[in-house]
Amino acid sequence: MELFKIGFVSVNLIDVIDIVIVTYIFYKLYLVMRGTIASQIFLGLTLIIIASLIAQTFNMKSLGWIFSRLTDIWVIAFIILFQPEIRRLLLVIGRTRIARYFLKINASETINEIIDALRELIERKQGALIVVSEGDRLTSFVETGEPLQAKVSKELLISIFNSKSPLHDGAVIINNNTIEAARCILPLSSTEKIGDKKLGTRHRAGLGASEDVNALVIILSEETGSISVAEDGHLKVCRDLDDLKKELKKELEATDVKEEVKEIFEEMEEE
Numbered sequence: 001m002e003l004f005k006i007g008f009v010s011v012n013l014i015d016v017i018d019i020v021i022v023t024y025i026f027y028k029l030y031l032v033m034r035g036t037i038a039s040q041i042f043l044g045l046t047l048i049i050i051a052s053l054i055a056q057t058f059n060m061k062s063l064g065w066i067f068s069r070l071t072d073i074w075v076i077a078f079i080i081l082f083q084p085e086i087r088r089l090l091l092v093i094g095r096t097r098i099a100r101y102f103l104k105i106n107a108s109e110t111i112n113e114i115i116d117a118l119r120e121l122i123e124r125k126q127g128a129l130i131v132v133s134e135g136d137r138l139t140s141f142v143e144t145g146e147p148l149q150a151k152v153s154k155e156l157l158i159s160i161f162n163s164k165s166p167l168h169d170g171a172v173i174i175n176n177n178t179i180e181a182a183r184c185i186l187p188l189s190s191t192e193k194i195g196d197k198k199l200g201t202r203h204r205a206g207l208g209a210s211e212d213v214n215a216l217v218i219i220l221s222e223e224t225g226s227i228s229v230a231e232d233g234h235l236k237v238c239r240d241l242d243d244l245k246k247e248l249k250k251e252l253e254a255t256d257v258k259e260e261v262k263e264i265f266e267e268m269e270e271e
Contacts, residue, residue, distance in 0.1 A: 051063070107177065110252075111249060114132075114218070115244065115248075119241055126162065127161065127223075128161045128219075129170070131217050132175075132217070132252065134215055140213075141184045142180050142181040145173070145185070147180065148180065149178060152177055152179055156179060157172065160182045170184050171184045171209070188201070189204045189208035190208075191204070194235060199235075203219055203230075206218075206219040210232060210233055216231050216251050217229065217231070227241070
């Protein structure tokens, strides 16, 4: 169905939808790359693509030939130049609420075991670093530690993080109600301070892991007994174990489809 004409070019509803989708994708790409050198390269590639489309529209053969040679290799160049940014974009997509719905599991039992273990660790003044997958297989982290493949339990978590245990120095990886590995090494975040507070190694490791993978990282401070949660590269301090439990239920448990869709639309309205 033709909506209107621009000169000799007719525009229909599909064209409008196509333009809106492409614009949205390019806008999201720009937001991911904004503030980096890659954003300038991305702008240059965008201008080349626009110029190529203009040349094709007005049948400018010489310019069209030049730009066609460039566009033949631009996809490969794009992947090579923007590998880190593409990785970040895919992580952003994987972390959307709609994508997460399909990855959520029935995690009530796991959450209760984690909370009970943390309660006792706080009383013992012992720290903990627990990475709970939100759907990703955290193979790169698991391979750095000692494989366990054991069901999540309070007793096992307490044993691992006991200061006399050879496994306590590192992170525990939990995926699909299973402790996959312990004493795992996590990448340190480049963020060293949040506000006036300087981050310790454990907090930087938790923050770094949340920047790289789709996971929720629980950090229990050995010195203060405070509990923090790292997710999507953000660090949140929980008031107490009840606050942590609410956060875990919100992010990990399967929810009703109707309620999930309702929350998504409510968020869109607020934005």
